[in-house]
Amino acid sequence: MKKTLLLLAIATLFSCKNTAQSSENNKTQESIKTATPIEVPLKNGMAKAYFASGCFWCVEAIYESVKGVEESISGYAGGHTKNPTYEASNTGRTGHAEAVEIIYNPDIVSFSTLVDVYFASQNPTQVNGQGPDRGSQYRSIIFYQNQEQKQIIETKKAALSKKLGTTIAAEVYPFQKFWIAEDYHQNYEKLHPNNSYIKNVSIPRLKRFQAKMPEVLKANH
Structure with missing residues (x-):
């Protein structure tokens, strides 16, 4: 006893x-x-923006097809732990979402257009995931670095909600820090075209976006 x-x-x-x-x-x-948003300064004329929209393999490839985007990097953002890993973030306990860092030329593509790309490349009403990827680590978040960006996001989100007649799932966070993901995640779609997930989920998602916004695509996409 x-x-x-x-x-x-x-x-x-x-x-x-x-x-x-x-x-x-x-x-x-x-x-x-x-929190107070952290603004990332321009470097060599290039700006940075941060988005979470489901699997970062998909989102990285989508943004790299856009004119003015120099590079898209997969990583983690929006959580409360330091140095998150893929395994840890997948538990949903770190608070992080799979995210991308977009390095872009603001003279060619605006932050406003990047937000348009964001909404056009996802199911904006799906909560905690995109397609078959489910969980808080796959939730949609748009990060702002100043009040001007926040206003752009909120205005577009409200307009889309009104157009669709429903709630838009994307959360709006002040940007704090981006943690770069493990090397094997970078350029995953490009390096693994025969992977079953890439063929059946990632590439179809990319093509759906490209059909919606052909005017923003690079010449070779």
Whole structure:
């Protein structure tokens, strides 16, 4: 009996501890949404923007097909932990979403157009995922670096909601930090064209976007 009570006490202790940790993580996660945005300065005339929209393999390829985008990098953003890994973010407990860093020439493509690309390349009403990818790590987030960008995002989001007559799933976060994903994730669609996910999910998603916005595509796409 004593052993049973002891085990119950230990279980309760760890349960309470886990609940407290979860509550603390939730508070930390909520504080990220109200933080002061960090603005990334231009470098060699190039700007950076950050988006989360399901699997980063798909999103990286979509943005790299857009005129004015020099590079798209896969990574993690929007969470409360440091140095997230693919395995850790996939648990949904780090708060991070798979995201991309877009390095672009603002003289060729505007932030406003990048937001248009964002909404045109996804199912804007799907919560916590895109297509077959489900979970908070695949949720949609648009990150803003200043109030002007926030206003652009909110205006376009509201207009799309009105057009579709439904709620738009994308969250709007102040940008804090982008963590670059492991090397094997970079340029994944380009390097693994015969991968079944790439053939059946990623490439069809890319083609759907390209059909919607042919005017923004690079000449070779």
